Amino acid sequence: MTNPATIDAVLAKVDSGLDQSLERLFHLLRIKSISTDPAYAAECRRAADWIAGELNGLGFDASARPTPGHPVVVAHGPEQPGTHALFYAHYDVQPVDPLNLWHTDPFDPQIVEKDGRKIIVARGASDDKGQMLTFIEACRAWKAATGALPIRVSLMLEGEEESGGKNLPPFMRDNADELKADIALVCDTDMWDRQTPSITTMLRGLVADEIEITAANKDLHSGMFGNAARNPNQVLAEIIASLRAPDGSVTLPGFYDDVAEISPELKAQWAGLGFDDKAFLGEAGLSVPAGEQSRSVLEMLWARPTCEINGMIGGYTGDGFKTVIPAKASAKISFRLVSGMQPDKIRAAFRAHVEKMVPPDCSVKFTPHGGSPAITVPADGEHLRRALQGLSDEWNKPAVITGSGGSIPVAGDFKSILGLDTLLIGFAHVDDQIHSPNEKYDLESFHRGIRSWVRVLGALAD
Structure with a gap:
């Protein structure tokens, strides 16, 4: 079991190095890696090279691999026994139009106050550069505090997620042997609410x-x-x-x-989340659920x-x-x-x-x-259990298992090409305005996201 004193030492590195972590995030946010516009191809390459350089500096064997489109950054940590995790995120971003609706330059990141919270405002702050850096900065803290990561870690960071990602599946097939691991980790999703971490285990x-x-x-x-x-x-x-x-x-x-029907235990957990059907529909100007009348709205969205x-x-x-x-x-x-x-x-x-x-x-x-096809992670999986515990320890509140009504193709690719289950762990919020003007990421999401990954990596080593 990972020594609690070791975890505390790594978390202390996260806290003391937060300003430097923010400097690195801001540097990445200033790179205009818009994958949909060929005019920004050089910027996408610059982002990939910068990330590969940072990972090499942390002791990874990292490189920006060419594809017919934008590069895929692949990095491998040292061989070691135990769990081997493959982390995925994407460094490309959406276009910024309409520019006149931004309150600040979308590629000049700012920390501002909103509703009593500090938020980072920039294109890519939440989707997905801020989320990606929570994991990389957690690896940095482990290296700084202990000299090594608690498990073997590989990374695959994409540059075309926002433009269809058509080159990633063939890249994965061509490099399947190199990308083998025990579990895939993805940081591109939301928390359940501002104080409740979650792992998405069901994608339609x-x-x-x-x-x-x-x-x-x-x-x-x-x-x-x-x-x-x-x-x-x-x-x-x-x-x-x-x-x-x-x-x-x-x-x-x-x-x-x-x-198949969901288990009574999962149904009970969802019932305890406090989801307000009327409020959810009310935000869209609606009031009456239109799907299968015998089902709750959460069941309709996640499991039907x-x-x-x-x-x-x-x-x-x-x-x-x-x-x-x-x-x-x-x-x-x-x-x-x-x-x-x-x-x-x-x-x-x-x-x-x-x-x-x-x-x-x-x-x-x-x-x-x-x-x-849909993706479901077994509810009794050992990696899931450990990751939930790590998140719960950080947020002092039980982490919950959630579904998603949407589809995240890379999770399906992990399963069909590499045979990997995927844990989708993210720290974004529904009001982050991803793909829209004034995209933001809560400073707490960034800080405690790093701390959360520290704990999850430690838990996966237990």
């Missing part, structure tokens, strides 16, 4: 399909052809309406066949699959009115999947359902837009 998968219904060979006058001609808008509306039952459930045959209509196009949509029967109508439809569901199976069920409903004189075209 995704299937997205675009359907296009075609009837006549041209748009038709609705007075001359109305009633006689098939209307693709009507056909599409009937298909879409058929996807959900009145109770909010999805109607595709076999949709729920592979969906869904079907959503993301876009519909058909006929005249400009100003004024045009009495036309369109030749084509299309919709973009996505399914969020939970553990056990197979993307290919759901896509096939959806397409079979649509084809069955297409009437004579109409045809349908399908265009896929990606598919990935």
Whole structure:
């Protein structure tokens, strides 16, 4: 077991070196590593080289590896027995538009007061440079206090997360042997609330399909052809309406066949989180949950699959009115999947359902837009148990297990390519305004995030 006195010594290094940690963070935040804009390719390279240099200075074997896009920084700590963790984060950032809504220069980081808290304001402060540096600075503190890390650590830091990340999966496949580890760690998520740390262990998968219904060979006058001609808008509306039952459930045959119920223990923990369904919906101007009526909102978001209509196009949509029967109508439809569901199976069920409903004189075209399985970390996993304990020790409050309604592709890649479970541990808050003007990261998130990783690394060594 890691000596408590050793942990205290490392934490003391974190506290005494906070100003220097902030200087390093501010240096990284000043680098304009916008991955979506080719004009900033050199800045992305500069960020990668700077990070690799910092890691080499800490005793890692680090380098910025080329890809067809921006570099991937890979670093390996010394070989040693016990747990080997692979840490992931990304150094690229979103564009800053609209610039006129920023209160300060987005690449000139500032510490300001907000609601009695000190916050770091800059593009990338939360997503993901601040989060990434919490881990690196924790490694620095371990090295400064003890001369070594308590476990073997490798890092893989991406430069294209904000622009699709298309080069990371092939990079991982090409370097799978080198990237082998026991557990993956990701710092790109939120805490449950400002004083409750959390580990996200459930991520929904995704299937997205675009359907296009075609009837006549041209748009038709609705007075001359109305009633006689098939209307693709009507056909599409009937298909879409058929996807959900009145109770909010999805109607595709076999949709729920592979969906398991969450454990009573996890359901009880979620019930104890104090999540306010009405307040959650109220922030969006809504009041009535629309999904499966027998489920709580948290279950709907984290543990149940869904079907959503993301876009519909058909006929005249400009100003004024045009009495036309369109030749084509299309919709973009996505399914969020939970553990056990197979993307290919759901896509096939959806397409079979649509084809069955297409009437004579109409045809349908399908265009896929990606598919990935859900990710679930075993609730009784030893790495999870130890990490939860480390977080609880730092925040003096039990860390909680949460799910996410979204999808984080890299977690799926860790599982499918490297066979690794992923612990998603982050210290961001929902009001960090990531991707928006005036992005911020609480100073406490940065400071106690470093301290938290110190404890988690120590716990993983026990």
